[in-house]
Amino acid sequence: MAIASQKDFFSGLMFTAVGASFAWGATSFEVGTAAKMGPGYFPLMLGVLLAILGLIVTVRSLSKGGPGGDKIGAFAWRPLCFVLGANLAFGALLVGVPALGFPAFGLIVAIYALVIVASLAQPGFQLKSTLILATILAIGSYLAFVKLLSLQFPVWPSFLTN
Known part of the structure; x- marks a missing residue:
């Protein structure tokens, strides 16, 4: 399967990696429950949501993209x-x-x-x-x-x- 948008594909991978890292790092803290949140609850939920968002962007980049494949330009x-x-x-x-x-x-x-x-x-x-x-x-x-x-x-x- 070809990548339709390189920009979306790599940004989705970055979101997924950062979100998974935050979620994994949050597991070293007490997470608690939604009713009684621990210090790891917010970073865990934020990391999971960011990873899910990254996966959605990555999958969508395989089917939808700009003209010419939305190539990544030179690094700034x-x-x-x-x-x-x-x-x-x-x-x-x-x-x-x-x-x-x-x-x-x-x-x-x-x-x-x-x-x-x-x-x-x-x-x-x-x-x-x-x-x-x-x-x-x-x-x-x-x-x-x-x-x-x-x-x-x-x-x-x-x-x-x-």
């Missing part, structure tokens, strides 16, 4: 690297990396780094619009997480607040 390395790098930079800057002697720079600096590095993923990078977005996200995150939710994590660089 640039966005992948910059978006993953932005998330890693955010985590490292937010709380630091004590094992490497890297201090915490806090929420504000981490959000600016996240937005700037992630914005480099697009070909038409514009610093002005990126800084405007970073400022809006930094203010909104500060208000939402620090003021409204009272979450305890560094807001400013540790060497400035000590």
